[in-house]
Amino acid sequence: MSVANDQNSKLPGAWDIPLEDIDVSDPLLFQTQQHFEYFERLRKEDPVHYCKDSEFGAYWSVTKFNDIVAVDTNHKAFSSDKTINIGDADPDFEVPMFIAMDQPKHDIQRKAVTPAVAPINLAKLEAIIRTRVCTILDSLPVGESFDWVDKVSIELTTQMLATLFDFPWEDRRKLTRWSDVATASPDEVRPDGTIVVDEQRRAELIECLEYFMNLWSSRSENYDGTDFISLLATNPDTREMSQDPMHFLGNLILLIVGGNDTTRNSISGGVLALNQNPAEYDKLRANPDIIPNMVSEIIRWVTPLGHMRRTALEDVELGGKQIKKGDRVVMWYISGNRDEDVIENANQFLIDRDKARHHVSFGFGIHRCMGNRVAEMQLKILWEEIMKRFEKVEVIGEPERMHSNFVMGITEMQVMLHPLK
Amino acid sequence: MPSVTYIENNGSEHKVEVAVGLSLMEGAVNNLVPGIDADCGGACACATCHIYVDPEWQSKTGNKTDMEVTMLDFAEAAEETSRLACQIKVTEDLDGLVVRLPIAQF
Numbered sequence: 001m002s003v004a005n006d007q008n009s010k011l012p013g014a015w016d017i018p019l020e021d022i023d024v025s026d027p028l029l030f031q032t033q034q035h036f037e038y039f040e041r042l043r044k045e046d047p048v049h050y051c052k053d054s055e056f057g058a059y060w061s062v063t064k065f066n067d068i069v070a071v072d073t074n075h076k077a078f079s080s081d082k083t084i085n086i087g088d089a090d091p092d093f094e095v096p097m098f099i100a101m102d103q104p105k106h107d108i109q110r111k112a113v114t115p116a117v118a119p120i121n122l123a124k125l126e127a128i129i130r131t132r133v134c135t136i137l138d139s140l141p142v143g144e145s146f147d148w149v150d151k152v153s154i155e156l157t158t159q160m161l162a163t164l165f166d167f168p169w170e171d172r173r174k175l176t177r178w179s180d181v182a183t184a185s186p187d188e189v190r191p192d193g194t195i196v197v198d199e200q201r202r203a204e205l206i207e208c209l210e211y212f213m214n215l216w217s218s219r220s221e222n223y224d225g226t227d228f229i230s231l232l233a234t235n236p237d238t239r240e241m242s243q244d245p246m247h248f249l250g251n252l253i254l255l256i257v258g259g260n261d262t263t264r265n266s267i268s269g270g271v272l273a274l275n276q277n278p279a280e281y282d283k284l285r286a287n288p289d290i291i292p293n294m295v296s297e298i299i300r301w302v303t304p305l306g307h308m309r310r311t312a313l314e315d316v317e318l319g320g321k322q323i324k325k326g327d328r329v330v331m332w333y334i335s336g337n338r339d340e341d342v343i344e345n346a347n348q349f350l351i352d353r354d355k356a357r358h359h360v361s362f363g364f365g366i367h368r369c370m371g372n373r374v375a376e377m378q379l380k381i382l383w384e385e386i387m388k389r390f391e392k393v394e395v396i397g398e399p400e401r402m403h404s405n406f407v408m409g410i411t412e413m414q415v416m417l418h419p420l421k
Numbered sequence: 422m423p424s425v426t427y428i429e430n431n432g433s434e435h436k437v438e439v440a441v442g443l444s445l446m447e448g449a450v451n452n453l454v455p456g457i458d459a460d461c462g463g464a465c466a467c468a469t470c471h472i473y474v475d476p477e478w479q480s481k482t483g484n485k486t487d488m489e490v491t492m493l494d495f496a497e498a499a500e501e502t503s504r505l506a507c508q509i510k511v512t513e514d515l516d517g518l519v520v521r522l523p524i525a526q527f
Contacts, residue, residue: 069461069464069466072466073464073465073466073488075491103491107494107495110495111494111495114495114497118497118527119497119524119525119526119527120497120498120524120525355462357458357459357460357469358460358461358462362460362467364461364464364466364467365466365492366491366492366495368466368467368468368495373525373527
């Protein structure tokens with residue numbers, strides 16, 4: 001089934017169709033931002049909801065905060081093996097990655113790369129990130145509109161990713177492209193008008209693999225770098241990984257997407273949220289010390305990854321429903337973050353929110369976002385430097401949104417900068 | 422109420438009183454002790470309330486569950502004495518307890 005990829009073609013209202021016909025997997029729902037009312041209905045009327053038929057097959061939707069935590073931390077009943085997306089893995093192009101593995105394999109591989117993004121390593125990177133943020137901000141045009149996504153969100157996260165991989169600097173936009181290709185919906189029309197078909201996707205990802213194979217071979221011996229590739233290539237538990245190329249590619253995709261699409265959209269989404277909530281922008285101008293708290297609120301508000309999927313390994317009861325062994329179980333983080341039973345005024349963007357860190361955007365349990373501190377640090381530095389320079393980053397017109405049920409993405413957002421008076 | 426001392430990684434001490442039945446995580450958060458993030462709110466699901474408990478107190482703080490062991494496995498600078506503060510309930514026996522905080526929560 002293919003859906004029209006047009007932001008203007010809306011789907012029926014959430015309350016206009018029978019409960020059992022609700023299918024929240026349709027990427028168009030997210031592109032048109034109608035998903036919020038669909039999830040509001042599910043949280044109220046059927047918080048653990050079964051969709052018997054969709055483009056991706058039958059699946060359960062878990063929509064409440066505490067149910068999401070319960071599934072996310074029950075690794076014995078809910079498996080991540082093969083895929084963490086609502087759609088099944090492509091059987092003709094299997095790319096094993098540790099986010100889509102269970103214990104103990106997951107643990108070994110995750111631990112090998114974690115030091116790159118752990119706080120002690122990040123403290124060493126803080127100064128360099130700040131310098132880069134300043135360079136990016138100081139190069140922006142003032143008094144004319146430009147695309148914030150391209151010039152700031154993509155540029156900053158791509159630079160960060162290039163650092164974490166110790167990737168050749170001049171080629172860094174390859175990382176952006178590989179990330180976009182890896183997450184593109186099958187029928188998605190990209191901003192440049194191209195459609196990423198499976199054949200092209202595979203070809204580009206193989207190019208990614210070949211590029212990294214060269215980096216790997218130069219770092220596998222006597223190299224003491226703390227970048228992802230050096231860590232994998234020198235760790236006794238993972239140093240054979242390059243002999244299983246698809247396995248290596250899978251983990252590359254994971255690290256590239258994890259570090260790219262997510263923070264990119266929190267950067268764009270934060271600017272948009274402040275524009276839509278001028279009183280919050282006033283609070284920020286009055287008290288920039290609120291930035292660390294605001295960063296958590298932005299990450300909740302945007303929920304860069306809308307869902308994670310598990311597969312039931314046994315029959316389980318959840319919210320009074322009988323989930324059967326083998327069923328797809330989708331935790332909708334984008335919904336849990338708007339659950340009024342856990343988060344007060346969940347549908348309001350409040351930068352001085354109490355317990356702002358209490359959100360599900362990073363997931364919980366063993367698969368919890370490994371890069372959460374890098375993400376927070378980038379956003380914190382960016383906003384500190386923005387506030388030293390600009391009275392307002394003004395959004396002009398409507399942003400373009402991504403056709404995806406996974407990446408809650410903004411693909412283009414025109415802004416105009418207003419320098420401090 | 423039992424008193425508990427939290428020592429930050431920089432050496433700052435915070436001696437606070439914590440009601441019996443609350444967790445050490447709640448004791449820190451309610452008394453604004455810095456250095457405990459408690460992102461998951463006490464569900465043993467994020468490892469951002471990582472603390473170190475001196476060996477002499479371990480018989481009174483109880484044992485780690487499998488889940489706690491698993492979550493600590495991914496925490497930075499975890500040691501044998503590492504615990505998640507949300508998993509230790511305060512009892513009268515813990516009066517005078519001293520716990521240390523890691524350099525950062527992760």
